[in-house]
Each structure stands twice: as structure tokens, then as C-alpha cells.
Amino acid sequence: MQSVESFVVVSLIKSVIAVFVLLTAVAYSVWLERKVVGHIQNRWGPTRVGPFGLLQPLADGIKFLFKEDITPPHVYKTLYIAAPMLSVIFALTSISVIPIGNWVTIAGVHTPLQITDVNIALLIILGVTSMGVYGVALAGWSSNSKYSLLGGLRASAQMVSYEISLGLSLIGVLIMAGSFSLRDIVDSQSGVFWGFIPRWNIFHGQTVAFFVYLMSAFAETNRVPFDLPEAETELVAGYHTEYSAMKFAMFFMAEYANMITVACLATLLFLGGWHGPIWGLTWMQAVLPVFWFLAKVFCFLFLYIWIRGTLPRFRYDQLMAFAWKFLFPLAVANLVITGLVVALRS
Amino acid sequence: MLHLALFSIFGAICVAGAVNLLVQRHPINSALSLIAVMTSLAVEYLLLGAEFVAAVQVIIYAGAIMVLFVFVIMLLNAGEEERTRGSRVAILFGIPGVLLGGVLVAWTLIQRSGTDEVALGALPGSPTIIGWLLFHDFLLPFEVTSLLILIAIMGAVVLAGKPEAETQQTGKGH
Known part of the structure; x- marks a missing residue:
């Protein structure tokens, strides 16, 4: 058993590393998005700063820091300043319960590869993401501008609607695993069928749930084709129209951090987490699970960007009809069938 | 020790949020205070060892119901309220009511203060037990x-x- 001091020190180190890695990942997913969308549209994307434009995120960050931070005179000041902070706080909080690999021993300390292992991890993530809507809604309201307000209203209606099908699509996985702990859920997906198909939830009866999750997650993170809250053709920039400099960048950070969280969650719940072929030396066996996890997250992020480069935007009534008349019944049907099958088997 | 300190801090935040909810004149500030109350209540549940109830409190109340409140305030664009002096009925019945309630709570607390302490996590609070109770008993x-x-x-x-x-x-x- 560890002492309290070592627990605090280890948790602190892990938190700092997790936040640093997450923010770097956020910066480079912006770079990846610009690069991939550029190539989809037959352009080059960023090329000037560094090799392959790799230093572009750094240049963008410096630019955001040194830009003039304008506060328009007509805003509701307290909430106008608090809204981007809320967005970032909630976006970064959910990473604390996401495991990226098994237990490891580094310098004599035996610790899981996540900040903290709690038995209601999935509920915590759902709770934190459901709080995330306040950042967007309050930004839209406090800006005191019609485009911002419309963007904020759309965002809150959309996120409340899609959260239901998102939550219901996860319950099937929970029934299969019998636990809220992300570690237990990943462990329940080990092994293979017929010698070669991995026993991941996506191949193990939860295929429909995965697609419901995929679409709800896109809507939850306000991404194309569900990016109505920031539809630039009709709302200028939606809820962050009145923001500039670092406050604007904070909304961007929150959006990309949410994308990464959603990708991690999809990997953990449906794609078998860190399970994958493992071979070679001892150090390779230690590193490979983390590699598989990150590779799956990368594929999911790539899918996100690919879809952004491919699909047009929904109309608003189509968006709502899709959530309530298609995804919701589908998620309920999946839940009922999963429940029946599990009950009949046991 | 740390546990008691956290419990007291979040209890204080909860009460302060509730008072702020009544004092604020702008509906959106009141709604935000209510969110603070809900969230600190969730932390109190967590500190009492009921982690499932805590998570559900955040997801349902702070994350869903209060979003609808904020949504409606935004949609109606409700402005600041005028301060009124309060109705005579409220003063006539409200103050004795508050006093009576306070006395009742204090009396109950004094009556029950002799009972044994319960260890953290000794009472049922896990999702499994709650599920069993809901779908069985x-x-x-x-x-x-x-x-x-x-x-x-x-x-x-x-x-x-x-x-x-x-x-x-x-x-x-x-």
C-alpha cells in the first residue's frame, strides 16, 4: 500500500503529463485536420512553418497569445469571460479517468496508466460532457449578439437531444461488461473469435450501438455534418462570433479536446482499448498496448476529419428529426435486444 | 480530517449558492447558482460514499434539467427583475414557517445525535445494490x-x- 505523500506526488506527475500530452495532441490534431482536409480538397495545407508545416500549431499559439483581446462593449462581462474557461475546464477534466494502458511499474511505483481508476468512470465522463454545454450556451447568451445567441441555442438543443442516444448506446456495452469501470470494460473485450476476429464490442453484438455512438458523438462535439452551432454560412461563426485572441482559441482547444475524449471513449468501449497483437522483447510488450490504443484513437480522429472533408451540413429540422426519430428508437431497440440476449444466456 | 474539511467547504458552497439564487436579480445568475448548488450536492453525496447517486445528480440535474432552464431563459431573453418589497402574506407566514422548520430540524438533530457513527462506504451506495433494489425490492x-x-x-x-x-x-x- 502506498503512503499518502507518494500517492499525491504520483497523481500530480500523471496529471501534469496527461494535460501536457492532451494539449499537444489538441494542437497537432488541428494541424492534422488542416493537412488532411487540404489534401482532400487538392491543396497542400500548412507548409511554410517548419518541415511539412509541423511548427504551424506553435506559430498559431504565439499569434493567439499576442493578438489584441477585444471585449465588445455590449457583452455581459462576467459570463463572457467565464464561458471559454468553463469550456476548457470541462473538456480537460474528462481525460482524468481515461486509461491508456495496463498497470506499469516505473521506478518502483506500480501504477495504472491513467490519472485515477474509479469504478464509475463512464458516468463521470457522461456527467462532465453534459456540463460542457454550459460553456457554449453561456458564450452565446453573454455575447449579446443575435448570431451568438442563435448558435448557443442550437448548441444546447442539439447537445441535449443527442446526449440521450449517446447514453443509450453505451448501456448495451455496460450490460455486456457488467461494470462502469473503463478498465473492466476493456478487460471484458480480450480474446478472439474463431481464432482471428478480435472479441471487441463492435464485432460482438454492439455494431449498431457503435454507429449510434459515432453519430451522437459527432453531434455532441459540434462537428460536420452536425456543426449547426457554428455554421459560418448563416451565423458568421455561431457562439464564438464575438470572441477574439486567446478566448477564441480556448473554444477551439475545448472542441478538439472533446474530439480526443470521444475518440478515446470509442476505443475503450467498442474497439477493445489497448488489446491487439503483442510480440517481441519485454520492453516491446510493455509499449505495444499503449501503441495500439493510440493507433485506434488516431484512426477515429482521422475518420472525424475525413467526414468533415466529405459531407455537407444538415438542415436544422433534419438534425432534430434524425436525433429523435431515427437514432433514439434505434438505440432503444439495441438496448432491448442486448438485454434480452444477455438475460437468456445467463 | 481532509474528508471533513471538504464536506464542510462544499456544504458552505451549497448554502451560499442557495442564498445567492434568491438574492440575484438576473434569472441567468439565479440559474447558475442553482447549478452550483446541484454540483456541490453531488460532491457531498460522493463524500458520503454514494458515488452512483453523485454521478446521476450531475448528469440529470446539473447536466440536463438545468440546461433546459438556461435554454428557456436564453430563448425568452428574460431581463433583470424589479425588486419588490415582498407581499404581506409572505412576511406573515414565511418568517414563522422558517423558524418552525429550523426548530424542527434542530430538534431532530439533537434527538438523533447519540446514534453510532457509520463508516464511509458501509451503507449501500454502489450501482449494483441500487439496481438490485430498484428492479427487485x-x-x-x-x-x-x-x-x-x-x-x-x-x-x-x-x-x-x-x-x-x-x-x-x-x-x-x-
Whole structure:
């Protein structure tokens, strides 16, 4: 058993590393998005700063820091300043319960590869993401501008609607695993069928749930084709129209951090987490699970960007009809069938 | 020690949020105070060892119901309220009511203060036990509650939906 001091020190180190890695990942997913969308549209994307434009995120960050931070005179000041902070706080909080690999021993300390292992991890993530809507809604309201307000209203209606099908699509996985702990859920997906198909939830009866999750997650993170809250053709920039400099960048950070969280969650719940072929030396066996996890997250992020480069935007009534008349019944049907099958088997 | 300190801090935040909710004149500030109350209540549940209830408190109250509150305030663009002096009925019945409630709570606390302490996590609070209780021991009340909610939903749909005759009339008007 560890002492309290070592627990605090280890948790602190892990938190700092997790936040640093997450923010770097956020910066480079912006770079990846610009690069991939550029190539989809037959352009080059960023090329000037560094090799392959790799230093572009750094240049963008410096630019955001040194830009003039304008506060328009007509805003509701307290909430106008608090809204981007809320967005970032909630976006970064959910990473604390996401495991990226098994237990490891580094310098004599035996610790899981996540900040903290709690038995209601999935509920915590759902709770934190459901709080995330306040950042967007309050930004839209406090800006005191019609485009911002419309963007904020759309965002809150959309996120409340899609959260239901998102939550219901996860319950099937929970029934299969019998636990809220992300570690237990990943462990329940080990092994293979017929010698070669991995026993991941996506191949193990939860295929429909995965697609419901995929679409709800896109809507939850306000991404194309569900990016109505920031539809630039009709709302200028939606809820962050009145923001500039670092406050604007904070909304961007929150959006990309949410994308990464959603990708991690999809990997953990449906794609078998860190399970994958493992071979070679001892150090390779230690590193490979983390590699598989990150590779799956990368594929999911790539899918996100690919879809952004491919699909047009929904109309608003189509968006709502899709959530309530298609995804919701589908998620309920999946839940009922999963429940029946599990009950009949046991 | 740390536990007690956290419990007291979040208790204080909860009460301060509740007072702020009443004092604030702008509806959105009141709604945000209510969110602070809900969230600190969730932390109190967590500190008492009921982690499932804590998570559900955040997801349902702070994350869903309060979003709708904020949504409605945004949609109606409700402005600041005027300060009134309060009705005579409220003063006549409110102050004795508060006093009576306070005395009752204090009396109950004094009566029960001799009971044994319960260790953290000794009381049932895990999702498994709550699920077992809901779908086994309290199955009938649970199902009756869901029926009640269904009726409420149907009522809301009837109230919100346009009557058929009116829809046809507007259709003709175009």
C-alpha cells in the first residue's frame, strides 16, 4: 500500500503529463485536420512553418497569445469571460479517468496508466460532457449578439437531444461488461473469435450501438455534418462570433479536446482499448498496448476529419428529426435486444 | 480530517449558492447558482460514499434539467427583475414557517445525535445494490413512477401540440 505523500506526488506527475500530452495532441490534431482536409480538397495545407508545416500549431499559439483581446462593449462581462474557461475546464477534466494502458511499474511505483481508476468512470465522463454545454450556451447568451445567441441555442438543443442516444448506446456495452469501470470494460473485450476476429464490442453484438455512438458523438462535439452551432454560412461563426485572441482559441482547444475524449471513449468501449497483437522483447510488450490504443484513437480522429472533408451540413429540422426519430428508437431497440440476449444466456 | 474539511467547504458552497439564487436579480445568475448548488450536492453525496447517486445528480440535474432552464431563459431573453418589497402574506407566514422548520430540524438533530457513527462506504451506495433494489425490492413503485412520467409526457405533448382544426385553418390561409 502506498503512503499518502507518494500517492499525491504520483497523481500530480500523471496529471501534469496527461494535460501536457492532451494539449499537444489538441494542437497537432488541428494541424492534422488542416493537412488532411487540404489534401482532400487538392491543396497542400500548412507548409511554410517548419518541415511539412509541423511548427504551424506553435506559430498559431504565439499569434493567439499576442493578438489584441477585444471585449465588445455590449457583452455581459462576467459570463463572457467565464464561458471559454468553463469550456476548457470541462473538456480537460474528462481525460482524468481515461486509461491508456495496463498497470506499469516505473521506478518502483506500480501504477495504472491513467490519472485515477474509479469504478464509475463512464458516468463521470457522461456527467462532465453534459456540463460542457454550459460553456457554449453561456458564450452565446453573454455575447449579446443575435448570431451568438442563435448558435448557443442550437448548441444546447442539439447537445441535449443527442446526449440521450449517446447514453443509450453505451448501456448495451455496460450490460455486456457488467461494470462502469473503463478498465473492466476493456478487460471484458480480450480474446478472439474463431481464432482471428478480435472479441471487441463492435464485432460482438454492439455494431449498431457503435454507429449510434459515432453519430451522437459527432453531434455532441459540434462537428460536420452536425456543426449547426457554428455554421459560418448563416451565423458568421455561431457562439464564438464575438470572441477574439486567446478566448477564441480556448473554444477551439475545448472542441478538439472533446474530439480526443470521444475518440478515446470509442476505443475503450467498442474497439477493445489497448488489446491487439503483442510480440517481441519485454520492453516491446510493455509499449505495444499503449501503441495500439493510440493507433485506434488516431484512426477515429482521422475518420472525424475525413467526414468533415466529405459531407455537407444538415438542415436544422433534419438534425432534430434524425436525433429523435431515427437514432433514439434505434438505440432503444439495441438496448432491448442486448438485454434480452444477455438475460437468456445467463 | 481532509474528508471533513471538504464536506464542510462544499456544504458552505451549497448554502451560499442557495442564498445567492434568491438574492440575484438576473434569472441567468439565479440559474447558475442553482447549478452550483446541484454540483456541490453531488460532491457531498460522493463524500458520503454514494458515488452512483453523485454521478446521476450531475448528469440529470446539473447536466440536463438545468440546461433546459438556461435554454428557456436564453430563448425568452428574460431581463433583470424589479425588486419588490415582498407581499404581506409572505412576511406573515414565511418568517414563522422558517423558524418552525429550523426548530424542527434542530430538534431532530439533537434527538438523533447519540446514534453510532457509520463508516464511509458501509451503507449501500454502489450501482449494483441500487439496481438490485430498484428492479427487485421496489419494482412496483419503480414501474408506477415510470407510468406517471409517461402520463406527464403525454400531457406535455397534448398541451404543446396544435389542435387539428387550427392546423388545417392555417394551412388554408397560405
